[in-house]
Amino acid sequence: MRRRLRTAGVLAALTLFFAASVPAVAEEEQRAPVAPVTVPALTDWTPASGSYTYADSARLVADSASERRVADTLSDDLRDAGHGTPAVVRDGARPGDIVIDLQPARTSLGAEGYELRAGKRLSVTAATETGAFYGTRTLLQLLAQSDRVPAGRTVDVPRYKERGVGVCACYIHVSMPWLENLVREMAYHKLNQLLLELKVKSDAHPEANTWGYYTKDEIRGLVALGKRYHVEIIPEINSPGHMDPWIENRPDLQLTDSDGNKQPSRLDITRPEAFAYYTSLIDEYAQVFTATSWHMGADEYMLGSDFAKYPQILKYAQDRFGPDATPQDAFIDFVNRVHAYADAKGKKLRIWNDGLTGANTVPVAVGTTVEHWLNVAVKPSQLIARGYPLMNAAYALYLVRGGFHSDTEGLYDQSWDPRSFEGEKLAALDGITGAKISLWPDNGRGETENEVAVGLWPALRHLAQATWGDPHPDATYGEFTARGTAVGHAPGRRDLTRVPVADGAYTFRSGARSFAAEVARTADGYVTVRTPDGCLEVRGGKLTLNVPLQPGIEATEQTCDPENTLQRWQLEPAAGGYRLVNAITRMTVSVADDGRLVQYPPDQRTPAVWHLSR
Template sequence: MATRAVVSGVVAMAAVALVAQPQARAEQAAPLTVPSVKSWTPGGTGFTLGVHARVLYAGDGLRDAAVDLADGLRAVTGNDVVAQSGSSGGPGDVVLRNGPVVGAPNAPESYRIAVGDTLDLQGSDTAGTFYATRSALQMLRRNTTIPGGTVTDWPDYRERSLMLDVGREFMPVDMLRDQIRRMAQLKLNLLHLHFSDTFGFRLESVSHPEITAPEHYSKQDMHDLIEYAARYQVEIVPEVDFPGHMNGILAAHPELKLRSAAGVVSDSAIDISNPRSYDLMRDILEEFLPQFPGRYWHLGADEFLLQGTRVVSMDEYPQLGEYARATYGPQAQPVDAYLGLINWGAEIVRAHGKRPRIWNDGLHTGEGTITPDRDIVIDFWSRAGIPQLPLPFFGNARTASDLIATGHQVKNAAFTPTYYVTGRPATIGNIPAPLAYELWDPTLFVDGTRLAPDQNASNLGSGLHVWCDDPTAQTPARIAASITMPLRVMAQKTWGPAKPVTYLEFAALADAVAEPV
C-alpha cells in the first residue's frame, strides 16, 4: 500500500509539472496526446480556438465526427462550438475532410493536422479523420492555443483492441458503451466480446432459446451496440467458444457433453464425435453470423480438454480417434477431430463473408494430419499443451514464428502482459502497467521470443484482454476502473511509438487527456 501511495504521489507531481511546462517547450516539441503522434513539423502561425468556433465537415460521412468534436470542445473549453457542413473555415475554426495524407506510409487510419489560423484535419479515410479529431480534442483540452506546425500520424498495428469476457461475468450495455467511448479516445478499433463461457451464453437465441442465459443481450441490444460502436470507429468481434468452454450451452444439452472412457463427463467440452453436436454448433453459427456486420468471427478453440488445471489427454476419449479415422482416413490422429472441427467452423464463417479467428493453444507441434486453413487468424496467448502443464510460458504449442511461416496472420495476445484477470490464480499474470510500458511491445510473445521485422508484418497487433475467471471478484464498475491504465498502455504500444516518454510522464498526460468527455 505504501508503494502505491508513493507512485500515486509521484504521478500527481508529474501531472502538475507537465501542465506547468513553459510555452517554449510546447513550441519545440510535438503536441502531447495519448497515444503520441508519429511526426511533428513546427512552423507557421499557431491556432487559437474561436470563442464562437465552427467545426466544418466536407461530406456527410464526417458529420458524426464533427458533431462529437464540437460537443467535446464545448465541454472542455466552454467555448461556443457548433458543427456545420462546409469545407472552408476562418480563423479559429476547425475543418474536417478526407484525402491523401502526405508523409504517411499509405496506411489506413492515418491523418494530418495542419495547425494555422484554422485547424485543418485530414484523414486518409473516415477512421483517420475521426482519429484526427481525437488528437485535436486532446490538444485543445489542455490549451485552446496550439503552436503552428503539422502533425502526421498513423498506427503501427492494424488491430488495437479490448476484449471483455462477458460470458463469465455479464457486463451491462451502458458499461460496454462507456468502454467504446474510452477506446475511441485512445484510437483503439476492435472490441472483442467473449459471449459464451462457464456461466452463460449471453446472446438472445431464437433457434435455441434454451441456451440463452437469464442475463443476456437482446437482438436489439446488439443491433444498437454495433451501430454505436461504428460511430466511434470500433468494430465488434464476436466470439462463441467451441468446442470447449461450452458450459453455458451444454447445461441445456447434457446429452452432448464429452464423456471419457472411464465415464467422466465434461461440463465444458462438447462431444465432437457426435453428429448432433455439429447440428447445434451450426445452428448457433448460422443464427448469429448475420447479426454482426464486421470482418471477423472468433471460433474460440482454446482449452478443449482442460479440466480444472489439468490438460486431459485425448487418449482418454477413444471416440475422438475413431471419429477422426472414420472421417479423415486411417492415418488420422485423435487430434484431427479437433483440427477438422476448426476448419469446419471456418468454412461456415467464410460462407458468411467473414474471416475466422481462433486461440492458438490447441495447435501443437508435430500433431495431426490436418492443417488449419491459412486464412484463420491466430490469437497467440500461450505455449501450453503438455498434459499436466497448462502454464502459458512453456509447452509444445506451435510458435508464433512457425504459424507465420505457414501463412497465418497472428495477433499478440500474450498471457503476460496483455491479460487482466479479475480473480483466481491467473491474476498472477496481471503485470503492473508501469512494467508493461517499460518492458514490453507487440513483437515480444509470451514465451519470450521476439518477431523479426519481416515476421512482424504478419502480426496484426495486440490489445487488453479482460478475463472474469471469478465473476464475483470485481463488479463491472470496478473492472472498468482497474483497466484504466493497462488500456492506455496498450493503446500507446499498438499505435506507437512504443515508449515516447517516461511512464510517469505518460501516466500524468493520460490522466489529463485520455478519458472521454
C-alpha cells in the same frame, strides 16, 4: 458558456511532462521540438509560429457525406466535453474553423492515418473516414488540456492494424453502460477492436437462455455505437470447449467420456448435430453483429482432461483422415469446418493458439487469424512462417477479475511491443496484426466492474501506445502516466461511480413490501444496504466462478463484510424511484408473491421499483 476542464492536477502533470520530455543538449545544439501531449504520443511534429485558438465561434467545415459524419460526431463530442456545439457547415473555411478534409489520393496515410495542421484554423486531412475520425480524437485530447493548440503539423499513422481489447462478458454479466464507456475510451485512444465473448439471448435455442445473456436490441445499440466510433465489435462463442453456457441443458450435444460421464463444457465434435448447433448460433449472431470476423475461441478443449478419455474422437479422426490421424486432427477438422462456414458468410475466423500443439497432421485452414496467448510447442515464428495472421494476446496483458493483473509499469519499462510474445520475441513486425489486452472473470466476485475499470485504464493507454507508435515515448512510466492525466477520459463517458442518494437511513418501499435500511456508499461507487438484521446479500444456489448466477436466488440479510462484493448494490434510477441491482450478478431485485426479495434478469421478471423516504 464552455466549462473549464483544466485542473491543478492536470497542469502539474503537464508541467512534469514538458520538463522531463525535453532532452538535455549541448548549448550549440538546437533543442528538439516538443510535440503536444497526446495518447498515443505524436512521433512526428513540426512546430510553427503562433497557435490555433478554439472559440465559441468555431465551425466544423465538412463537404462530403463522409466528412460530415466525422464532423457530426466531433460536434457531439465537443458538446459532451464542455466546448459548446459547433455548427457543421459546407462554407469555405475562415480563421478559427476546424476543417475535415478527405483526400483518397493521400494513400501514404493508409487506412487509419491522418495529417493535422494547426494555425489560424485547424485541419484534419485523411485518405479515409476512419483516418479523419482519429485526427479528431487527437484534437479532442488537445482541447481537453487547453483551448489553445500550438501551431504545427503532424502526420500520424499506426504501426499495427489491430489494436484491441478482449472482454469475456461470459458467465459473469458485464453491464451495458460499462461496455459503452469502454467503446468510447477505446476510440479516444485510437483502439479499433473490441472482441467480446458473450451470450446473446437466443430465439432458436431458448433452453440456453440462462442468465448472462444480452438482448438483441442491446447488442444492436452497442454495435451502432461501435460503428460511429470506428470500433469493430467482434463476437466470440468459445467452442468446442467452454460450451457449458450454451449446452448445459443439451446433454445430447455434450461429449461423453469413457466412463459414461457427460461433459457439459465440451461439445461432441464427432456429432454432425453439434456442428449444426454451433453454426446456427453463428447465423443468429449475424442478425445483430456486423463484424467481418468470427471468433470461435478453440482454447482449452481438454482442460483438466485429455483425448485418451474420449476414444470416439480418435476413431472419428482415423475414419476421416486415415490410420495415422490423431485426436488433435478431429479438433482441427472442427475448427476448419467452422472456418469454411464463416468464410461462406463473409467472415474471417479467429482462434486462440493453445490448441495448436503440433500433435495434428491436418493443418489449420489458411487465413485463420491466431491470437497467441500461451507458450506452447508451435511458436509464433512458426505460425507466421506458415502464413497465419498473428495477433499478440499475451498472458502478460491479462487482467483477471480478483486475480492476475498486467504489470503495466513493468511492460512499459521493458519497452514492450507486439513483437514480444509469450516464449518468443520476434525481430520484425511482418505477419503480426497487432495486440490486445484481455479481461477475464475467473473469480467473478473478486472485483466489481468499477474496480476493474481502475486497473483497466492504465493498461488500455499502454496498449494504445504500444500498438500505434513508439512503445516508450517518455523516459519514465510516471511521465507516460502524466499523459493520461493530461488528456483525461473520453467525452460522453458516464461516471458509473456516482451514487444518486446520500448516505443515511431510509425506508425502502415497493408496493406492499417495505423495509428499513442504512445506505452507505462504498469506495468503488456502489452502496451497502444494512437492515437491523445485517447487510443485504445474494446467496445460495449453484455458484459459477464463485458467483450465485441463478435467477430466483434470494437476497437476504447476512453478517456485514466490507470485502464481500455480493453485498454491494447499485441504485439505478427508474420511474421516480430506484431499481436495486447487484454489483456482481447484475440482476435486479424483485418481490416474490410471498414477499421474499429475489434476483432476476430484468427481461425475465419486472424489477421492483423502490421509493426511498427518510
